[in-house]
Amino acid sequence: VGVTGTCGKTTTRSLLYHLLEGRMSVYSAPGNYNTEIGLPLALLAMPRDAEVGLFELGASAPGDIAPLAALLAPSIGVITLAGRGHLSGFGGVEAVAQEKWDLVRALPPNGAAFVNVDSPPLAALGERYAGNMTTVGIDSGDFRGRVTSSKNGLVVDTHAPRLHLETRLLGKHNTTNILLAAAVAIDLGLSTGEIERRIKTFSAFPHRLNLVPAPFGYILDDSYNANPESTRAALIELARLDVSAKRRAFVFGDMLDLGEGSASFHDEVIELALELGIDPIFPVGDQTTQAAKRSQSAGSFVFCEDRDLAACILSHLPDEKIALLVKGSLAVGLTKIVQELSR
Structure with a gap:
């Protein structure tokens, strides 16, 4: 097969x-x-x-x-x-x-x-x-x-x-x-x-849309890879999750290897996240950072830049239960961030 x-x-x-x-x-x-x-x-x-x-x-x-x-x-x-x-x-x-x-x-x-x-x-x-x-x-x-x-x-x-x-x-x-x-x-x-x-007994592979408990609430871990379709699907799942978390947040890593349309694809994801009321959004990588800066909703973004990413994310999460989606291409390295955030 x-x-x-x-x-x-x-x-x-x-x-x-x-x-x-x-x-x-x-x-x-x-x-x-x-x-x-x-x-x-x-x-x-x-x-x-x-x-x-x-x-x-x-x-x-x-x-x-x-x-x-x-x-x-x-x-x-x-x-x-x-x-x-x-x-x-x-x-x-x-x-x-x-x-x-x-x-x-x-x-x-x-x-x-x-x-x-x-x-x-x-x-x-x-x-x-x-x-x-x-x-x-x-x-x-x-x-x-x-x-x-x-x-x-x-x-x-x-x-x-x-x-x-x-x-x-x-x-x-x-x-x-x-x-x-x-x-x-x-x-x-x-x-x-x-x-x-x-x-009934099948469980998804790690880092493929897994819901993981975290000290601040939950991580929706989809950090293994990303393209526009899978990222859109993950955002929709984040918005509809039936968990005891009042807020939704998003760590958005670059979606790589998308060719000439890459900028518009990143803009598309940012726009959807904002439409769904997801806040804050943490861009990780050049393409997501530029897409966020092109957006008209600057208040929704936290730019961690060269600082310790996990520490930066934790310091900017609201003081209430959060469901946090972590999504990006594998080369961005967000699987390690999930491990740090879930400790």
């Missing part, structure tokens, strides 16, 4: 592994072994008696997916999203979608594709695809989910087949990842009852 997409790859792969584990012999590639170096190493590490292997395929420029897919030779291909990631290499979302679709193009005649068609460029490609494909989504698709939330996480209900999926995952955007994992699990022979039981 090959999994690709702008975001959601690791969550979908890990969730599928959790569903299948114990039911069959399944191997899941370690870490982010999804490049021309990592994928061969992951394949070499797969036990010979594994019935199912789960692998990610990553791409930062045109031409990356096809050789990975040729090496993997998957019988199942999963595409989670085509969004605004690595645009310095791709230029636009349509090019991202075409690149991700190379995984579907690599499938054999008896292969199966599973695609999130809530992503418009993927929906457009899916309409022209004549092979075996299951589409998923909230708004459209063969396998649709109606999503509600509880204090513990997302609850997703489907009708064909009927499933009631109680999860620990946060963020409405994770609905399609849940649907993709469930659809593949059904294709591989799991019953609906097995899926409903096992999905």
Whole structure:
């Protein structure tokens, strides 16, 4: 099974592994072994008696997916999203979608594709695809989910087949990842009852939209990586969190590798955060700092600059319970800040 997409790859792969584990012999590639170096190493590490292997395929420029897919030779291909990631290499979302679709193009005649068609460029490609494909989504698709939330996480209900999926995952955007994992699990022979039981015990990977207790309230830790889509989703989740914290705050690290539109993408995130009433906002990095300075709401920002970041953040948090989102590209280093803030 090959999994690709702008975001959601690791969550979908890990969730599928959790569903299948114990039911069959399944191997899941370690870490982010999804490049021309990592994928061969992951394949070499797969036990010979594994019935199912789960692998990610990553791409930062045109031409990356096809050789990975040729090496993997998957019988199942999963595409989670085509969004605004690595645009310095791709230029636009349509090019991202075409690149991700190379995984579907690599499938054999008896292969199966599973695609999130809530992503418009993927929906457009899916309409022209004549092979075996299951589409998923909230708004459209063969396998649709109606999503509600509880204090513990997302609850997703489907009708064909009927499933009631109680999860620990946060963020409405994770609905399609849940649907993709469930659809593949059904294709591989799991019953609906097995899926409903096992999905309850799945926990998200660290630094991927985890709610962490902190001395000042809560940290919504999504510090592993960032692009405009995932950051927007995290901000919306921050605003709607059902926790005993009156205020919402945001540590916003640079979103890297976004090409010529990077400034406008950072402006877009700042504007959304302000619309949602999130205050204060801590820009971390040149691009977020410049976006904040272009904003008309200077009073909402705290610029820590070269000072100890964690100490600066703590000293500027209001004296009341706070839910603090920490989000930025991995190279910004915010995962360390989460550790310091949660002590």
